[in-house]
Amino acid sequence: MTEATPVELMIVAGSRLLGDGRVVFAGVGAPLEASVLAKRLHAPSLTIVLEGGAIGPRMIPGKLPVSTNEMRSAHGAFMLTSITDIFLYAQRGCYDYGFIGAAQIDQFGNVNTSYIGDPDRPKIRLPGSGGANDIVSSCREIMIMTRHETRRFVERVDFITSPGYVSGPEARRRAGLRRSRPVAVITDLALLGFDADTGRLRLDALQPGVSEEQVHAATGFELLRSDSLSELPAPTALELGEVRRLRGDAGSAEIEAQREATRAS
Amino acid sequence: MSLAEAAALVHDGDTVAAGGCCYSRTPWAMLLELLRAERRDLVLARNLMCYEAELFLAAGAARKLVASWVGIGLRWGVPKLFREYVTRDPAIYEEWSHLSYGLRLLAGSMGMPFLPTASLLGSDLLARTPAQELRCPFTGELLVAVPALQPDVALIHVHRVDAEGNAQVEGPTFMDMELARAATTVIVTAEEVVPSAEIARHADRTLIPGFVVDAVVEVPYGSYPHECHGRYEADFDHFDTYTELVNADGEEGVRAYLSEHVEKAGSFAAFLESVGTSTLFEQRRRARELVLP
Numbered sequence: 001m002t003e004a005t006p007v008e009l010m011i012v013a014g015s016r017l018l019g020d021g022r023v024v025f026a027g028v029g030a031p032l033e034a035s036v037l038a039k040r041l042h043a044p045s046l047t048i049v050l051e052g053g054a055i056g057p058r059m060i061p062g063k064l065p066v067s068t069n070e071m072r073s074a075h076g077a078f079m080l081t082s083i084t085d086i087f088l089y090a091q092r093g094c095y096d097y098g099f100i101g102a103a104q105i106d107q108f109g110n111v112n113t114s115y116i117g118d119p120d121r122p123k124i125r126l127p128g129s130g131g132a133n134d135i136v137s138s139c140r141e142i143m144i145m146t147r148h149e150t151r152r153f154v155e156r157v158d159f160i161t162s163p164g165y166v167s168g169p170e171a172r173r174r175a176g177l178r179r180s181r182p183v184a185v186i187t188d189l190a191l192l193g194f195d196a197d198t199g200r201l202r203l204d205a206l207q208p209g210v211s212e213e214q215v216h217a218a219t220g221f222e223l224l225r226s227d228s229l230s231e232l233p234a235p236t237a238l239e240l241g242e243v244r245r246l247r248g249d250a251g252s253a254e255i256e257a258q259r260e261a262t263r264a265s
Numbered sequence: 266m267s268l269a270e271a272a273a274l275v276h277d278g279d280t281v282a283a284g285g286c287c288y289s290r291t292p293w294a295m296l297l298e299l300l301r302a303e304r305r306d307l308v309l310a311r312n313l314m315c316y317e318a319e320l321f322l323a324a325g326a327a328r329k330l331v332a333s334w335v336g337i338g339l340r341w342g343v344p345k346l347f348r349e350y351v352t353r354d355p356a357i358y359e360e361w362s363h364l365s366y367g368l369r370l371l372a373g374s375m376g377m378p379f380l381p382t383a384s385l386l387g388s389d390l391l392a393r394t395p396a397q398e399l400r401c402p403f404t405g406e407l408l409v410a411v412p413a414l415q416p417d418v419a420l421i422h423v424h425r426v427d428a429e430g431n432a433q434v435e436g437p438t439f440m441d442m443e444l445a446r447a448a449t450t451v452i453v454t455a456e457e458v459v460p461s462a463e464i465a466r467h468a469d470r471t472l473i474p475g476f477v478v479d480a481v482v483e484v485p486y487g488s489y490p491h492e493c494h495g496r497y498e499a500d501f502d503h504f505d506t507y508t509e510l511v512n513a514d515g516e517e518g519v520r521a522y523l524s525e526h527v528e529k530a531g532s533f534a535a536f537l538e539s540v541g542t543s544t545l546f547e548q549r550r551r552a553r554e555l556v557l558p
Contacts, residue, residue: 028339029339051363052286052289052437052439053436053437053438053439054437060555063555066338066339066340066501067287067288067289067313067338067339069285069286069287069288069289069313069437069439070287070288070289070492070498070499071289071436071492071494071495071498071552071555071556072555074436074437074494074555075555075556076558080436080437080438081437081438082367082437082438082439082440082441082442082443083286083312083363083367083437083439083440084364084367084368084370084371084440084443087363087364087367087384088364090364091364091382091383091384114360114389114390115355119355119389119393120355121355122351122352122355123352124348124352125343125347125348125351125352125355125358126343127334127335127336127342127343128332128333128334128335128336128360129333129334129360129361129362129363129388129390130313130333130334130362130363131333131362131363131364132362133362133363133364133365133384133385133388133390134362134363134364134365134384137383137384137385137386138383138384159389160387160388160389160390161388161389161390162388163386163387163388166387171387172387175386175387175407176383176386176387176398176406176407176408177386177387178406179383
């Protein structure tokens, strides 16, 4: 089997963080792929929830949804309800994990998916919050998955679409964010956690074969470092085979390039 | 009623909210009909907007968009022209989160001026919307109050409806129940118009009661090229062709699309004819496969 691609490393590392018997509210793309992988391997009783209205869907390998609202996302679900209903379960505290992607993320885990540049005179308009703001406001443990690049890991996001620690634990508390807690950022280079005292991102583990220098070079701010820094185990053949089967076309070089171009533009 | 007659219920300057979500159960036939009728100065609102966002901007039909997200789908990204319009003038786009938009409709549907939520706190979205921070009078918890949205017109596409407007959908209901109650005028398009007895036979499936509905139009494939749960899958090839056109020619590309599918086609039926029966049948086959257990 060929070596894992950066996206595959990220998906496998993300999937391992999801516990069996829990409920995950997953955004489309890599977070959903990681959730489905977890369910198929080590967490068969994980309930996946998608914002389009599906509770407990079982995806068809190779036909994962492109949007969280489409028929593919509803396949095999236990319950199909309204979008508002899905989010109100989150607000009620029913979901263990909120799992989202990020275009831009800063040292406090604040996520921007709205504007690059000054929002009054933006350089680039991004797709927006969708459910991301609601997910980070209400799901118990927040996990974020994104490629590790300096243009994404910035000291301060241009716009807080979905707040992390805002500017620290006290700022987060003052803002009224009491229902959720940012816990992890999963990238193709590392697994990051949050320092409890400062709310800042901390390097907890490296992806296999990645050096600390590589991580720092790809991060646009000073990253804290865990005293017990470790290396993540490489994806197993089982994990890699399953993630490829799941992603099907979505994992192909052509679609990957299309997605990448979309992200970059 | 015909699509053209229903379009006459929409007036220049109206706030028009579309049902479904992104490329699912979009009232596509009705949206194209509003463009064909050359409505102007509209505020177009939807929870997640697909590329209708830029069709309405390029056609000069909408002065403002209200949504929580605008994109065609993961593979195709943010509609290029929408991005250009908003970069030029951010004021034409009002951004909410998905739930806060939904709660605005829910408040509207309940006849209440606002609803509280735990969303938007600590974000920069808060200051750019009319939403306000609020202290709970009972617990002191800091929350956000979102103002009710009661659109002038709702456009909703469903699976089945009777002549009175009693409407049933299959699959996720998105925000259509709240939307139908919140809006002043409700236009329902449907895959099929059925006798009331047929609706009554599965009354527990009725999402929208006829007394909130003002117009009923039968439009098979009325969401196409978007999807309708269990009936037809979204036409990803159509999205590919569209994005290639717009990425290559920008505003001219969007105009060419409008010229071909709105003006020259002249009707939604003619647009479907241009898609061709073999494609329509294939999308139907794919949808059936996806709803199999």
